[in-house]
Amino acid sequence: MMDNPLIEFRDVTKRFGSLTVLEKVNLKIYEGEVTTIIGLSGGGKSVLLKHIIGLLQPDEGSILFRGQPLDQMSKKERYAALGRMSYMFQDNALFDSMTVYDNIALPLRETTRLKKAEIDRRVRARIEQTELIDAMYKYPSELSGGMQKRAALARALVIDPQIVLFDEPTSGQDPVRKNAILSMIAQYQRKFGFTAVLVSHEIPDVYFISNRILALYNRTIVFQGTVEELEDFDHPFKDEVIRSLEGLQQELTGLRSKRQFKIQYHASMKGGALGESFTIIIFTLEGLDSVISNLGHDAAQKAIHSTGLFIDKHFGPIGGFSTRVNAQQFVTMLPYSDQTEADALMVDFINEFQEEGIRGIQGEAVGKMGDGCVELVVLAGMAQGNLLEKIESVIECARDRQKEIGRITCDTQE
Structure with missing residues (x-):
């Protein structure tokens, strides 16, 4: 973690008449x-975001960019700082009367003096990078929701921003689509290297792509830190905010959140429900990037969804409980199981998975395919643990023992 933040709020307060929306907010965002930024709907997250890009100014406190207060900068310095930021609106804000090409070109035409040929080069580069070539001359109404999101992102990226702000980017989408959009944002953030700041009150996959979480509660920031630190943070906001995230996580995969998994594990330990030993099974989906590249983010999220449901369907009825620990990996705990029993259960699972599970994932994720080739490999590893061992070491042992249990290889040309 770098010591010097890119953006810093110091005691920022914002009022609208008699209503205080932000009160002495302190936060740091790193390059x-x-x-x-998580928080309840209507809790001031969008107001906070608009302060970052300069659409709103605080009534009290200061906002620093690279250590320098914005209100002490010259007009030229402030324009240089804020001019490298892009804002992706909640509803995409594409102009219906303009083609995809013209929507993406608009920021360059309005804010630069670039020649027409250079604008064309930059626009076409972003269109190609966001896989919108076939939609270049279509209008927003002719695009799917996912393609509209990509067009809005291409427009945000066309000015080569240092920072991209996303205001509720998954609002109004179903759980699988929410995570597909978030996966897309993460992919392009890695590809282009910009600093991303998102606000959300409902993204279950936020843990899997975020370096840092900021929690806005009761008009102020009550937590800022890593996902791991948030897991152990004890504060009333978790009862409201985290529970809403967990509900969507279960809706997406049918599995417990990591926090719920830990709670059940510790409760089992205290009650002796794990017995003298327990079994940890790790499942990994390899090849999700290939699915995304050939079939799109929706297909990848449907593969995750189908896998999570299949794991829970098999192990849930016999007392197992599972969680998704990162973008492509699941952990299942089997209480009361010794090595012989666990081996037999795993053999049954692999047989059922090869007979039914692979077909289900393929049907859910692949459907009608376009050109390309998709290969999705499913790995599994198992390890025994006992109450004297740390669960993290048992999980790592299971991870090291993973072997292939199934493979989906599809020629997507039909």
Whole structure:
């Protein structure tokens, strides 16, 4: 973690008449990272975001960019700082009367003096990079929701921003689509290296792409730190905010959140429900990037969804409980199981997975395919643990023992 933040709020307060929306907000955002601001709907997250880009100014406190207060900068310095930021609106804000090409070109035409040929070069580069070539001359109404999001992102990226702000980028989408959009943002953030700041009150996959989480609660920032630090943070906001995230996580995968998994594990330990030993199984989906490249983010999220449901369907009825620990990996715990029993259960699972699971994932994720080739490999590893061992070491042992249990290889040309 770098010591010097890219953006810093110091005791920022914002009022609208008698209503205080932000009160003595302190936060730090670091360059090259994905920072997500979580909080309840209507809690002031969008107001906070608009302060970062300069659409709003604080009534009290100061906002610093690279250590320098914005209100002490000259007009030229402030324009240089804020001019490298892009804002992706909640509803995309594409102009219906303009083609995709013209929507993406608009920021360059309005804010630069570039020649027409250079604008064309930059626009076409972003269109190609966001896989919108076939939609270049279509209008927003002719595009799917996912393509509209890509067009809005291409427009945000066309000025080569240092910072991209995302205001509720998954609002109004179903759980699978929410995570597909978030996956897209993460992919392009890695590809272009910009600093991403998201606000959300409902993204279950926020943990898997964020370097830092900021929690806005009761008009102020009550937490800022890593996902791991948030897991152990004890504060009333978790009862409201985190529970809403967990509900969507279960809706997406059918599995417990990591926090719920830990709670059940510790409760089992205290009650002796794990017995003398327990089993940890790790499942990994390899090849999700290939699915994204050939079939899109929706297909990848549907593969995750189908895998999570299949794991829970098999192990849930016999007392197992599972969680998704990162973008492509699941952990299942089997209480009361010794090595012999666990081996037998795993053999049954692999047989059922090869007979039904692969077909289900393929049907859910692939459907009608376009050109290309998709290969999705499913790995599994198992390890025994006991109450004297740290669960993290048992999980790592299971991860090291992973072997292929299934493979989906599809020629997507039909």
